[in-house]
Amino acid sequence: MAELVDRGHRLLVQAGVPTPLNDARLLLADALGCDLHQLDQALLLDRTAEELLTNEGGRRQADGFQSAALDRYRSHLQRRAGREPLQYILGHAYFRYLDLRLGQGVFIPRPETETVVQAGVDALTRVDHPLAVDLCSGSGAIGLSLATEVPGARVRAVEVDKEAYRWGALNAAAQEAAIREVGSDYQLMLADAANAATLSDLDGRADLVISNPPYxxxxxxxxxPEVRDWDPDLALYGGSPDGCLLPCRILDRAMVxxxxxxLLVMEHDASQGPAMVAAALERGYVRARTHRDLTGRDRYLTAWRPAMVLG
Structure with a gap:
């Protein structure tokens, strides 16, 4: 078993993969149909792959099963050495409390976006029967987190890309029971998030608009390579040299x-904090400020639509 991990580790080092040992372990565990804890325990006890594939009753899996598992591992390693993202190979990734299904055509949610979600969760928990809108929803990581973590939340999510929408719909279906359990409601639609007609029935009603737009x-x-060659361009690039064109369109739509x-909560590039604060203030938002992620980089904007002033 250790030899299999070592072989994968060395191959991924040669390919320049940033976390070669971690990836080799995860890929082997997936190929063998076990979790990482079981694999680590087998490594600690110096067990072989054949021993790990022996079930609890002591009966050994068929030789063909073991051969297929090792073939799967070799295939996984070749794909990862080609710098295909680990999450695409495994077919899923963890985000906050969710296990999201992922594959080619959808943006892979990053850990830094978890801080963006937390800002949204904190805001919604202060509102009775809150209504949130997730613009540029992708895999559904943000909106589904809100729907499962904030009891009674109504979440409307919008995604323009058909392939990303397909993955978002799969994740929404997988979380349906969890959403229902906390009394929330989640709806996903295929549409342009910046279009004035999209969710126009909710104009002036949302307690929170949250977004991780292309920026x-x-x-x-x-x-x-995992980002440049695999993440969808539509989910990456902000449409202008400074990347602010599409985020500013989200600012416009969110204000309505x-x-x-x-409250608006919107992720942005580490270089865009001052520009996003200025753009929000120009559009009439108040208390606009940028916040840092866990690495200390400017990561997301918060800004409020002014409260109605009674004459």
Missing amino acids: VPMDAIPSQ LLAPGG
Whole structure:
């Protein structure tokens, strides 16, 4: 078993994979149909793959099963050495309390976006029967987190790309029971998030608009192959040299969707904090500020639609 991990580790090191040992372990566990804890225990006890594939009753899996598992591992390693994202190979990724299904055509949610979600959760828990809108929803990571973590939340999610929408719909179906258990409601639609007609029935009613829009500057092509070659361009690039064009369109749409006193939470590039604060203030938002993620980089904007002033 240790030899299999070592072989994978060395191959991924040669390919320049940033976390070769971790990836080799995860890929082997997936190929063998066990979890990482079981694999680590087998490694600690110096067990072989054949021993790990022996079931609890002591009966050994068929030789063909073991051969297929090892073939699967070799295939996984070749794909990862080609810098295909680990999450695509495994077919899923964990995000906060969710296990999301992922594959080619959908943006892979990042850990830093979990801080964006937390800002949204904190805001919604202060509102009775809150209504939230998730613009540019992708895999559903943000909106589904809100729907499962905030009891009684009504969440409306919008995604324009058909392939990303397909993955978002799969994840919504997988979380249906969890959403129902906390008394929430989640609906996903295929539409342009910046279009004035999208969710126009909710104009002036949303307590929260939250978004992780495309924001990478057009000339800032990512150096990491997993991002540059695999993440959908539609989910990456912000439509202008500074990457702010699409985020500003989200600012415009959110101002209309929000109820007076409602909150916008929007992720942005680490270089865009001052520009996003300025853009929000220009559009009439108040108390606009940028917040840092766990790595200390500017990561997301919060801004409020002004509360209605009675004469």
